[in-house]
Amino acid sequence: xxxxxxxxxxxxTIHLSGEMNTLTAPELxxxxxxxxxxxxxxxxxxxxxxYVSSAGLRVLLATYKQxxxxxxxxxxxNVGPDFKDVLMNTGLDAVFGIF
Amino acid sequence: MQLFxxxxxxxxxxxxxxxxxxxxxxxMVVSVMLMSDSIIAGSVIGSDAVxxxxxxxxxxxxxxxxxxxxxxxxxxxxxxxxxxxxxxxxDQVFGLGVLMSIIMGVVLFVLTCLFGEMYLxxxxxxxxxxxxxxxxxxxxxxxxxxxxxxxxxxxTVYSNGDETVxxxxxxxxxxxxxxxxxxxxxxxxxxxxxxxSFTFYVVSVLILLIHFRRKSNxxxxxxxxxxxxxxxxxxxxxxDSSCYLFFAILTAVLNTFIGARYGPEYLILAxxxxxxxxxxxxxxxxxxxxxxxxxxxxxEENRSGLRSSYALANRVAIAEGVIVTLILVIIAPFVPQVxxxxxxxxxxxxxxxxxxxxxxxxxxSLLYTNAGHNxxxxxxxxxxxxxxxxxxxxxxxGLEFTQYKQDEIHxxxxxxILLYTDGVVEAHDxxxxxxxxxxxxxxxxxxxxxxxxxxxxxILNDVxxxxxxxxxxxxxxxxxxxxxxxxxxx
Numbered sequence: 001x002x003x004x005x006x007x008x009x010x011x012x013t014i015h016l017s018g019e020m021n022t023l024t025a026p027e028l029x030x031x032x033x034x035x036x037x038x039x040x041x042x043x044x045x046x047x048x049x050x051y052v053s054s055a056g057l058r059v060l061l062a063t064y065k066q067x068x069x070x071x072x073x074x075x076x077x078n079v080g081p082d083f084k085d086v087l088m089n090t091g092l093d094a095v096f097g098i099f
Numbered sequence: 100m101q102l103f104x105x106x107x108x109x110x111x112x113x114x115x116x117x118x119x120x121x122x123x124x125x126x127m128v129v130s131v132m133l134m135s136d137s138i139i140a141g142s143v144i145g146s147d148a149v150x151x152x153x154x155x156x157x158x159x160x161x162x163x164x165x166x167x168x169x170x171x172x173x174x175x176x177x178x179x180x181x182x183x184x185x186x187x188x189x190d191q192v193f194g195l196g197v198l199m200s201i202i203m204g205v206v207l208f209v210l211t212c213l214f215g216e217m218y219l220x221x222x223x224x225x226x227x228x229x230x231x232x233x234x235x236x237x238x239x240x241x242x243x244x245x246x247x248x249x250x251x252x253x254x255t256v257y258s259n260g261d262e263t264v265x266x267x268x269x270x271x272x273x274x275x276x277x278x279x280x281x282x283x284x285x286x287x288x289x290x291x292x293x294x295x296s297f298t299f300y301v302v303s304v305l306i307l308l309i310h311f312r313r314k315s316n317x318x319x320x321x322x323x324x325x326x327x328x329x330x331x332x333x334x335x336x337x338x339d340s341s342c343y344l345f346f347a348i349l350t351a352v353l354n355t356f357i358g359a360r361y362g363p364e365y366l367i368l369a370x371x372x373x374x375x376x377x378x379x380x381x382x383x384x385x386x387x388x389x390x391x392x393x394x395x396x397x398x399e400e401n402r403s404g405l406r407s408s409y410a411l412a413n414r415v416a417i418a419e420g421v422i423v424t425l426i427l428v429i430i431a432p433f434v435p436q437v438x439x440x441x442x443x444x445x446x447x448x449x450x451x452x453x454x455x456x457x458x459x460x461x462x463x464s465l466l467y468t469n470a471g472h473n474x475x476x477x478x479x480x481x482x483x484x485x486x487x488x489x490x491x492x493x494x495x496x497g498l499e500f501t502q503y504k505q506d507e508i509h510x511x512x513x514x515x516i517l518l519y520t521d522g523v524v525e526a527h528d529x530x531x532x533x534x535x536x537x538x539x540x541x542x543x544x545x546x547x548x549x550x551x552x553x554x555x556x557x558i559l560n561d562v563x564x565x566x567x568x569x570x571x572x573x574x575x576x577x578x579x580x581x582x583x584x585x586x587x588x589x
Contacts, residue, residue: 061497089521090471091493 001049003031010040010072017048020056029059036063040072047078052086064096075099133159134377135277136235136292137370141438143284144231149438150366151231151289153373154219154354155239158211160347162243163250164340165203169196170250172336174258175393176328181317193255194323195332200247208244215240222354225363231289238293245300253303256310259318264310272303346376367440371449374434375427375456427457468503470495473521476543480513484543486536487516515551516580517543522573526562534565551579 001024002017012035020028036042042063046052052060060076067074075097079087087093133156140148173196180189219232257265276299283291310316353369393408435449469475471494474486492503510516519539526534542561546554555577562575 065498089473091469091497092471095493095498 001027003027005031005035007035007039010038011043012036012039012041013043013045015045015048019051019053020049020059021051021053022055025053025055025059028056029062032059032063032066036066039067040070042067042072042074044074044076045078046076046080046083049080049083052083057086057090057092060096061092073097132273132276132296134374135273135280136296137374137377138437139277139280139284139292140231140235140289141440143281144289146367146439146441147225147227148231148235148289149370150224150228150363151233151235152292153350153366153370154222154224154228154232155236156373157347157351157354158215158218158236158243159239159246160343160350162204162207162246164343164347165207166200166247166250167340167343168333168336169200169203169247170254170336171339172332172334173251174254175335176332177255177318178258186317189317190319190321191323191325192328192332193318194321195325195328196251196255197248197320198322198324199329199332200251203247204244207247208240211236211240211243221351222358222366223363224358224366228363228366234289235293237290238297242293242297242300245297245304249300249304249307252307255318256307259310260315261310261313264307264313268303268306271306272299275299275302349373349376364442365445367438367445368448368452370438371434371440371452372456374438375453378423378427424457428454431457468492468505470503471497473519473524475519476517476540477508478515478517478543478547480511484517484540510582512582514582515554517554517577518580519577520574522571522575523558523562523577525573526566526571526575527569528565528567529569534562538565551581554579 001020003014004017005012005014007013014028014031016028018024044060064074076087077099079098084093084098087096087098133152137149137152140152173192176192177189177196180186180192215236216233219229219236224232253265253268256268276295279295279298280292283295285291287294311318311320350369350373353372354366357365357369393405431450431453434453435446438449440446440449469487470492474488476484477487478484487508493501524534524536524539528534538561539558542558543554546557549557558577559575
């Protein structure tokens with residue numbers, strides 16, 4: 001999985017590309033550990049992301065909790081139909097802001 | 100569907116069945132009081148007295164409704180707060196219950212005194228029935244005054260773990276009411292029956308107060324009010340307590356309709372239907388028995404305990420529904436005799452009415468919520484399979500304080516439900532294509548005449564053919580629930 005990110009004040013945007021599975025989800029986790037501190041808005045762009053496994057969902061949920069505790073916000077953009085199905089099946093569509 | 104398993108009794112199930120006896124007795128009190136009053140009125144005084152009791156029943160049920168709004172919600176919230184070790188908040192909940200039950204009793208008493216007579220005339224009763232209803236209402240006004248407070252104390256003492264005092268109080272109240280009604284009705288007529296009811300509500304409260312002297316008591320007398328806590332109490336109780344509101348409306352409508360359409364001599368038939376409904380309420384102790392167990396598990400966030408206690412309550416509800424229906428169907432010809440119904444055409448209507456009302460007690464339904472699982476399939480006899488997509492919530496353990504919505508679907512014999520994990524629909528082939536819901540649905544529809552076990556095998560075979568030996572990374576798990584006919588083995 002390839003991750004690129006950009007910061008604009010307290011806004012952080014991360015672009016994901018490839019598959020986020022058991023092997024690659026820790027990469028996102030490590031990036032967030034490094035960059036999330038002090039951020040108020042997190043945007044995750046899934047335009048180039050083909051697949052998200054349960055390990056990926058775990059990272060997303062943990063990040064959501066972290067943002068909520070910091071009174072910040074998190075949104076997922078360019079979510080494809082397959083990933084949207086996964087989010088709906090797990091009930092996460094009602095938790096995350098999805099665009 | 101497997102209704103009974105031979106699993107070893109767990110601590111939870113022992114507690115449930117121990118509480119079920121007390122809970123059933125608690126719920127029986129209102130019904131026993133109503134039923135016994137009608138039966139004794141019929142046996143000792145005559146059918147006009149039974150119709151008189153039925154005329155007053157909506158007022159009594161209305162008091163039971165307001166009483167249960169508080170008495171069902173307060174113990175649930177109280178035990179939930181105790182489960183969270185929040186004693187101060189638990190005390191406030193109890194204090195609110197005490198205050199609201201007193202206010203409700205006084206308001207209902209005043210309204211009954213002011214408008215009771217006007218209400219009795221609304222069913223166009225004969226002079227004889229009106230006099231009986233007036234006589235019965237005389238003491239019932241005082242019973243209505245005390246019902247909300249007695250219900251609250253009975254329910255909180257019970258959920259505070261004192262099944263002994265609670266059972267004694269309910270037992271004495273039921274038996275005392277019956278025996279004193281029989282004795283007093285010979286001297287005071289219908290007024291004696293009303294007096295016995297009131298007396299034994301008071302006696303019940305006095306017995307229940309013993310609990311407050313015991314070491315195990317955690318309830319602390321106080322008065323408290325907060326609109327938020329009241330809202331929360333109502334939220335927990337409104338569904339269960341609404342059965343009394345429904346009962347009040349049903350009886351009032353029956354009285355008015357039968358009185359106006361067929362004349363006062365037919366009002367006794369409203370009593371027969373009412374009696375049948377009261378009999379069904381007799382066994383409604385499952386909610387009472389489950390609520391404290393559910394609340395403690397909710398407070399502790401013990402989801403596995405919650406699941407198993409919920410499953411047990413459902414099994415018992417189905418078994419009780421079947422038993423009550425059978426009893427009502429069998430005893431139907433004896434009820435008109437007990438109520439002193441002598442006219443042959445009324446006798447036939449009464450028996451038919453009880454048997455029709457009995458059908459309402461039998462149901463098989465599925466109470467469900469969905470915590471992040473793939474939508475289950477429902478297969479009804481003669482219809483294509485469809486998914487159950489309502490109330491889909493977050494997967495368990497995802498976030499703290501997640502609330503799940505519950506829904507209910509009615510199931511008939513022959514209906515089937517397929518539950519499956521995402522490993523089934525996401526099984527993939529060599530090219531990465533997914534098995535998918537369309538294939539699963541087709542397999543399900545093509546296996547209508549197979550047994551549940553054969554359905555599972557057929558789907559599994561199809562998944563294996565599709566995957567063609569490609570290793571799968573997720574578990575493939577399925578369950579089929581089949582509703583069988585009663586004569587089939589379960």
